[in-house]
Every structure is written in structure tokens, then in C-alpha cells.
Amino acid sequence: MRIRVAALAVLAALVAQPAFAGTSPTLDKIKKNGYLRCGVSEGLPGFSNPDAKGNWTGLDVDFCKALAAAIFNDQQKVRYTPASAKVRFTALQSGEYDVLSRNTTWTMSRDVQLGLEFAGVIYYDGQGFMVPKKMNVKSAKQLNGANVCTQTGTTTELNLADYFRSNNLKYTVIAFEKDEEVVAAYDAGRCDALTTDQSGLYAERLQLKNPADHIILPEIISKEPLGPAVNQNDPQWADIVRWTLFALVNAEELGVTSKNVDQMLSSPNPEIRRLLGVEGAFGQSMGLTNDWAVRVIKQVGNYGEIFERNVGQGSPLKIQRGQNALWTKGGLQYAPPVR
Amino acid sequence: MAQAIARTTWWRSRRLRGLLFQGALIAGITLAVVGLVEHVLAEGGASGFGFLNNTAGFDIVQHLIPYSEQSTYGRVLLVGLLNTVLVAVLGIFFATILGFIIGIGQLSSNWLIARLCVAYVEVLRNLPLLLQIFFWYFAVLRTLPGPRNSLNPFDAVFINNRGVYLPRPEAAPEFIWVVAAFALGLLGTIWLRLQARDRRERTGEHSDIGLATFALLVLPALVASAITSFPLTFSVPVLDGFNFVGGVVVIPELVALVTALSAYTATYIAEAVRAGIAGVPSGQREAALALGLSRGQMLRLVVIPQAMRQIVPPLTSQYLNLTKNSSLAVAIAYPDLVSIFAGTTLNQSGHEIEVIAITMGVYLTLSLLTSGVMNLYNARIALTER
Numbered sequence: 001m002r003i004r005v006a007a008l009a010v011l012a013a014l015v016a017q018p019a020f021a022g023t024s025p026t027l028d029k030i031k032k033n034g035y036l037r038c039g040v041s042e043g044l045p046g047f048s049n050p051d052a053k054g055n056w057t058g059l060d061v062d063f064c065k066a067l068a069a070a071i072f073n074d075q076q077k078v079r080y081t082p083a084s085a086k087v088r089f090t091a092l093q094s095g096e097y098d099v100l101s102r103n104t105t106w107t108m109s110r111d112v113q114l115g116l117e118f119a120g121v122i123y124y125d126g127q128g129f130m131v132p133k134k135m136n137v138k139s140a141k142q143l144n145g146a147n148v149c150t151q152t153g154t155t156t157e158l159n160l161a162d163y164f165r166s167n168n169l170k171y172t173v174i175a176f177e178k179d180e181e182v183v184a185a186y187d188a189g190r191c192d193a194l195t196t197d198q199s200g201l202y203a204e205r206l207q208l209k210n211p212a213d214h215i216i217l218p219e220i221i222s223k224e225p226l227g228p229a230v231n232q233n234d235p236q237w238a239d240i241v242r243w244t245l246f247a248l249v250n251a252e253e254l255g256v257t258s259k260n261v262d263q264m265l266s267s268p269n270p271e272i273r274r275l276l277g278v279e280g281a282f283g284q285s286m287g288l289t290n291d292w293a294v295r296v297i298k299q300v301g302n303y304g305e306i307f308e309r310n311v312g313q314g315s316p317l318k319i320q321r322g323q324n325a326l327w328t329k330g331g332l333q334y335a336p337p338v339r
Numbered sequence: 340m341a342q343a344i345a346r347t348t349w350w351r352s353r354r355l356r357g358l359l360f361q362g363a364l365i366a367g368i369t370l371a372v373v374g375l376v377e378h379v380l381a382e383g384g385a386s387g388f389g390f391l392n393n394t395a396g397f398d399i400v401q402h403l404i405p406y407s408e409q410s411t412y413g414r415v416l417l418v419g420l421l422n423t424v425l426v427a428v429l430g431i432f433f434a435t436i437l438g439f440i441i442g443i444g445q446l447s448s449n450w451l452i453a454r455l456c457v458a459y460v461e462v463l464r465n466l467p468l469l470l471q472i473f474f475w476y477f478a479v480l481r482t483l484p485g486p487r488n489s490l491n492p493f494d495a496v497f498i499n500n501r502g503v504y505l506p507r508p509e510a511a512p513e514f515i516w517v518v519a520a521f522a523l524g525l526l527g528t529i530w531l532r533l534q535a536r537d538r539r540e541r542t543g544e545h546s547d548i549g550l551a552t553f554a555l556l557v558l559p560a561l562v563a564s565a566i567t568s569f570p571l572t573f574s575v576p577v578l579d580g581f582n583f584v585g586g587v588v589v590i591p592e593l594v595a596l597v598t599a600l601s602a603y604t605a606t607y608i609a610e611a612v613r614a615g616i617a618g619v620p621s622g623q624r625e626a627a628l629a630l631g632l633s634r635g636q637m638l639r640l641v642v643i644p645q646a647m648r649q650i651v652p653p654l655t656s657q658y659l660n661l662t663k664n665s666s667l668a669v670a671i672a673y674p675d676l677v678s679i680f681a682g683t684t685l686n687q688s689g690h691e692i693e694v695i696a697i698t699m700g701v702y703l704t705l706s707l708l709t710s711g712v713m714n715l716y717n718a719r720i721a722l723t724e725r
């Protein structure tokens with residue numbers, strides 16, 4: 001009997017498609033649950049990694065906290081689900097979590113074929129190389145004839161082959177199934193270089209016996225724009241995720257930080273007034289309150305603060321802003337205006 | 340009793356029920372397969388085996404046949420299959436030798452040898468295989484020096500943490516004459532052996548053909564080489580930049596995998612050998628000694644042939660296990676079938692069902708072939724009831 005009721009409920013849910021655009025079923029469900037469900041990695045330092053007390057920390061985690069702050073005014077109302085590289089999209093499609101915030105590269109096939117919507121780019125990454133200092137290699141172009149360790153089953157193997165082929169260099173690839181073995185084999189001297197996304201290289205360097213003995217080469221051989229993804233069937237939810245990301249970047253550009261956001265409420269700058277909801281009703285039109293950005297910035301900080309805290313100078317990774325600097329400072333981070 | 344059978348109603352007859360259940364099972368499997376295929380077809384685009392003709396685009400560290408990034412996924416399948424077969428054949432070879440030595444050693448009358456062999460079996464059999472593979476891999480890597488400080492035990496042989504570099508033989512076209520001369524010599528030894536056996540059966544006299552065999556195998560090939568001014572040359576590995584180039588390289592992943600697989604499987608083979616020998620009645624041994632055979636002859640001519648009947652069936656299943664266990668290669672970057680085909684190819688092409696189906700088919704075929712060969716051998720040595 002109970003099974004039949006459940007089956008009926010499923011049927012009813014299938015029949016009752018959203019009656020009109022303008023409300024977000026995902027947002028309604030999140031509000032009803034009382035928490036946001038966030039898909040993260042299985043542990044990548046700086047991006048999403050459980051700390052010693054089991055709390056999730058990192059750039060991708062902070063983005064989920066920002067969403068929770070925008071919706072609930074409480075950054076703690078998030079439930080994290082670690083997802084492997086293989087299952088992350090299937091789990092998002094089947095509704096295991098509301099947003100996938102997990103160092104995931106925005107590619108055309110993922111955007112177009114998998115029924116996903118990428119909200120933007122939270123981190124501009126690219127594949128790079130790490131080599132021992134004593135090799136005296138200054139550029140990836142000097143790696144002719146080298147043994148290169150990498151992880152199998154990712155795009156890195158293909159990028160590697162393309163790069164060496166287009167530069168007419170010879171190489172030998174040693175591809176492991178798991179990251180830990182890649183690092184261990186590189187540390188044991190099996191390869192001359194290790195390749196993966198540059199952000200990952202900084203994290204993996206910390207796991208080596210003597211991190212200071214290894215350098216990361218300047219070349220980036222692929223474009224890996226990492227960003228949060230949501231299901232394609234809820235455009236309003238996608239808007240909320242997208243504009244929360246933009247709010248973080250705009251806040252940094254306008255000089256609004258977690259420390260000064262309260263004073264900024266009385267700023268005469270119209271751009272700041274619109275971002276913080278003093279003027280206009282931008283938050284309400286997304287199904288949130290007008291001061292959504294204030295809550296996000298106050299609790300989580302702007303993009304620059306999040307970056308420095310998790311992967312930048314305030315973290316063990318010490319990654320330079322580089323491509324992730326604001327467009328006004330020679331980087332690529334650029335958000336459309338609130339208007 | 341006959342009445343009892345007559346009284347059972349037709350739907351309770353054992354034969355009918357058997358047919359019914361088997362029919363239902365077959366129908367179920369057929370439905371599942373048809374459903375699966377239809378589902379795959381309905382997904383569109385990513386279906387069928389056409390992807391095997393697509394360019395793979397990635398490199399593979401060890402390939403026994405020519406391969407490059409421009410090769411197809413079909414080629415990847417072949418490369419992976421050959422790498423798996425290589426590990427399986429090497430593993431079976433070494434595991435058999437080691438297993439027989441340890442198995443016989445366990446029954447040795449020398450207390451120390453017997454205990455050592457028992458300890459070997461008990462320790463290695465009870466450690467997880469994956470752990471042993473990691474142990475050998477990292478033990479090998481960590482103890483060996485880098486390419487610049489390679490060990491050089493023989494001229495033109497280099498050992499470092501990138502592998503063992505050996506000279507590669509390169510044959511000129513005239514080499515065919517040397518091969519022909521060697522083949523002729525080989526035929527000669529076979530003829531010699533047949534002659535010797537014939538003589539023994541006729542007269543009971545033993546003829547020593549060791550030296551003649553050696554001469555027949557070596558001399559013709561040597562003479563032919565000299566006449567064609569030594570057509571076989573060797574390409575010697577040379578350190579160039581990061582690594583050695585030229586020569587043949589045996590990668591450390593292969594060494595570690597074969598070592599771990601043979602050391603582990605040898606424990607099971609040793610147990611099978613021990614059980615087989617223990618199963619030969621002691622009367623056979625006593626009779627052999629009474630006939631004046633030496634201990635070695637007794638073992639070789641009387642005990643082992645009878646023990647083989649007990650050993651071969653479990654041996655077959657150990658060979659199958661070793662072949663299947665070789666799929667753990669993926670953990671240490673050895674490019675076997677599971678690693679490069681069911682791993683990389685699956686991830687990149689997205690054809691999960693086809694790739695897994697092919698992989699399962701390949702392992703099934705390999706296992707059935709191994710088991711077929713072993714069954715033939717078993718039939719040959721089996722006790723013929725007269």
C-alpha cells in the first residue's frame with residue numbers, strides 16, 4: 001500500500017510540471033528543506049577539503065556558503081556531498097544536490113550535451129607542469145624526452161599529447177588511476193615532470209617530501225575555466241547562482257569587503273547602492289530579498305577575500321592571483337554590472 | 340514407489356518444472372539484453388562500436404605493436420590486450436617455477452628449507468595482492484638510482500628507476516640464413532634424440548648426446564653468421580637528455596607487477612604441488628627406491644608424474660586467477676587492458692556499455708583459452724583406466 005502511495009506521489013510530481021516561469025522549484029525546495037545541497041570534490045586542498053574537525057573548507061565550499069547566506073542569511077545551512085569525477089554530472093542530473101561547486105571545467109560538451117548550465121567561472125585554471133628544481137628546467141619546451149606522470153581518464157592526458165605533438169617534442173606518459181600514486185611515483189623519481197591543473201599542482205606540491213625542491217613551470221597548456229554548475233531545467237535558480245558569483249566579483253571591484261559592507265550601505269556610489277540593494281529591487285526579482293548581496297559579503301567576503309583566504313597568500317597554497325585578478329588589474333575576472 | 344510417481348500431477352513433475360524455470364531464466368536474460376541494447380540505441384549518437392575507429396589522442400608507455408597518439412581506440416584495445424597477455428604469460432611462467440620449488444621445498448627433509456618454504460607460503464598468501472603490488476613497485480622505484488647514476492652491471496645494460504635498458508637486436512636481411520642454419524641444426528638434434536631413444540629401446544644402452552646436441556645447435560648458426568659477415572647488430576641504449584634512448588626498455592611497472600603476481604600466485608601453486616605430492620601413496624616411493632632409482636629420479640620419474648594428476652586442476656584455476664588479477668595493474672600505471680581501454684578509452688569516448696562488454700568478452704575468451712589448453716594437458720596426463 002505504501003509503495004502504491006509512493007508511486008502515485010512520483011506520478012503526480014511528474015505530471016505537475018512548473019505551471020509558469022518566474023518561480024524556481026529548486027529555490028522552493030531549498031527553502032522547504034531548510035538547507036542547500038552542495039556537490040563538492042572528494043578532497044582538493046584550497047577548493048573543497050574537510051579540515052581536521054571535519055568541516056568543509058575551500059574556494060568552492062565558500063561559494064556554497066555564499067549561496068546559503070543569500071537564501072537563508074546563514075552560511076552554515078549547507079549540506080555537502082562529495083562526488084567523484086565520474087559521477088558528479090549524473091548525480092547533479094538526478095537531483096542529488098542543488099549546485100555542483102567542484103573544480104569542474106566548463107566545456108561545450110558538458111554545457112550542451114549533459115543538460116547542465118554553468119553559472120560562470122570562479123577560477124581560471126589551466127594544465128601545467130611541476131619539475132624538480134635540480135633538473136634546471138625553466139620551460140616546458142625543455143622537456144623533450146621526459147617521462148611525465150599524470151592521472152588517467154581525464155583531459156590532462158589528451159592536452160599533454162597535443163602539447164608535445166604540436167611542439168614536436170618526445171615524451172613518455174605514465175598514467176595512474178589515482179592522484180596519490182601519481183604524487184608518490186613522482187616523488188620516487190619515476191618521472192621527470194608531473195602534470196595536472198595548475199591549482200592541483202600547488203596542492204600536490206605540499207604532499208611531497210620536500211616541497212621547496214620543486215617548481216611549477218610558467219607554461220599553461222590548456223584552458224580550464226572552473227565554475228559552479230546547475231541543472232538546465234530551472235533558469236531562475238541558475239540566475240541566482242550566476243548573480244551570487246557576479247556579486248562576489250563586483251564587490252571586490254567596488255571595494256566592498258566583509259569589514260566595510262555596513263558603512264558602504266551609505267555610500268553615494270550608485271553602483272554600490274544597486275549591488276547592496278539600497279536602490280532598485282534586484283534581489284526580489286530573483287525570489288530573494290533586496291539585501292541578498294549584503295548578507296553574502298558580510299558572511300563570506302568578496303571574491304578577493306575568498307581567494308586569498310583559501311588558495312592565495314593567506315593559505316598554504318600561496319597561489320598568485322594571475323589570471324584570476326580582476327580585469328582592472330590585468331586578470332580575467334569580470335562581472336556584468338548590476339543595473 | 341512407482342505409484343507415488345504416477346500420482347504426482349503433471350505440473351509438479353520435476354522435468355516440466357526444470358524446463359519452465361530454465362525457460363523463464365533464458366527469457367529474462369534475453370529481455371534484459373534486448374532492453375539494454377534498445378536503451379543504448381535510443382540514446383543515439385554514442386552507440387554502437389563505430390567509436391573504435393576514432394582517434395585515441397593519448398600516448399601509452401608500453402606498446403608491443405606500433406602505436407602513436409593518432410592511432411584508433413581499436414588499436415588501444417589491441418595494445419592493452421597484448422600488454423595483459425604479456426603480464427599473464429610472464430606471471431604464469433615465473434609463478435609455476437617458483438610454486439613448484441616452494442611446494443617441493445615444503446616437503447623437504449631439511450628442517451630449515453621446509454620451514455622457510457612454509458613461512459613463505461603463509462606470509463605471502465595472507466597479504467592483500469594490491470598491497471604487495473604497491474610494495475614491489477615503490478620498493479623497486481625507491482632503491483634504484485636516477486638515469487644519470489644508472490647501475491651498469493654489464494656492458495650496454497643500464498638499470499635505473501625508469502626501467503631496465505637492454506641492447507635491442509637489429510637484424511639485417513641476411514639474418515634469414517642464420518635462422519635457416521639454426522633451424523637445420525635443430526632438426527638435426529631432434530633426429531639425434533629419436534635415434535638415441537630407438538637405440539635404448541632396442542638394446543637398453545644409454546647414449547650420451549649432450550655434446551653433439553650443443554654442437555648442432557651452435558655451430559651451423561655460427562658458421563652462417565661468419566659467412567654473411569655477422570648480420571645481427573645491437574642498438575645500445577645511450578643517455579640523451581632526461582633518459583636513455585635506443586635499446587629495449589623493461590618498465591618498472593611491468594617488473595613490479597610480474598614480481599607481485601608470481602610471488603603471490605606461487606603460494607597457491609606451492610600448496611597445490613605439496614598436496615599433489617602428498618597424495619602419491621608412499622608405496623610408490625618405496626617401490627621406486629627398491630628398484631634402485633636415485634631420490635632425484637624417484638621424484639622426476641615416479642612421484643611428479645602421478646602428482647601432476649592432482650596438481651593440474653587447481654593449477655588451472657590459479658592461472659586463471661593470475662590473469663584476472665593482472666587487472667590490478669591500473670593502480671601502478673601499467674597500461675593493461677583495464678587501465679587504457681576500460682579506463683581511459685571509456686572515460687574519453689563515453690561508450691560505457693560497449694567498452695565494458697568488450698573488456699568482459701576479452702577476459703572471458705582469455706580465461707576459456709587458458710582453461711581449454713590446461714584441460715587438454717590434463718586429459719593427456721590423466722590416469723587411463725584399463
